[in-house]
Amino acid sequence: MYLANLPADQLSSIKEVSAFYNISQNHMSKVIAQLAKCGYIHTIKGKGGGISLAISPDKIRIGRVIQQLENKLDGVDCLSSNCPLRPGCKLKIALIKAVESYITTLNEYTLADFTENNEDISYLLQLDPT
Template sequence: MKLSTRTRYGMRAVLDIALHSGGAPVRLRDIADRQGVSLSYLEHIIGPLIAGRILRSARGAGGGVSLLRKPDSILLSEIVSLLEGPLAAVDCVLHPDVCPRSGSCATRGLWTEMAEAMDSVLGSRTLVDLMTRDGEDKVGSCAPTALRPQRSPVIGAASARWNGGMERR
């Protein structure tokens, strides 16, 4: 199972806003530049987050987007749900009636456990957890690779950890 680009960029955009707003609106252009995504694509991502009451928008000079709630009250599952919908590896987990074998399927339980595990992880973490993960500087790690401060080369897992899984794909 793979989360969509929309969801990954959406999560990064919300994190970017939390890290750069200081309570004031953040311009979409600035987020797009920092995250290496087109402004028009970002606008499509932000809409559901505003409608879902994660973000608010302000028009005019000094306008932009900001968090509607405190970061510790925004569950990561809310962001994923708004952008991705329900998470399940196969349709029968959410809609058993789509498969005539659902009642006797040997693998359906596994797919259900996977969905429950993902829901559990995302539902138990808030935006603050991303902001403070491992005590790293999240402002730098939320930027595309080309914009990050350069560090001396590191071999293995430490290198991947610095990148934080936020590289452009």
């Protein structure tokens, strides 16, 4: 959300974003690397470098980002556990449906839905909402 509120030609830095969200730079670096690998963030290394969105916020589906960043979304790993109920348990089916609904709902939204024309977010980010 931070990068989506910056002017398109303005770069930010991992230090700046991690300070804003009060997250360690090490953790933020890992998140940024994943987002860059998925093509959401453009990174420029070296002096004068920085980070920016690589895709327009209206093209970034929230559910898709979650799917790409999260290693496991299946709720419970019934296949690798030694659960005695595994052969007859129907909970796994309900959990799979719940995760599918979660992703489907989030895919109804883009990053732009949460950032564009949102003066509250711009204020919190201390950015000009234009």
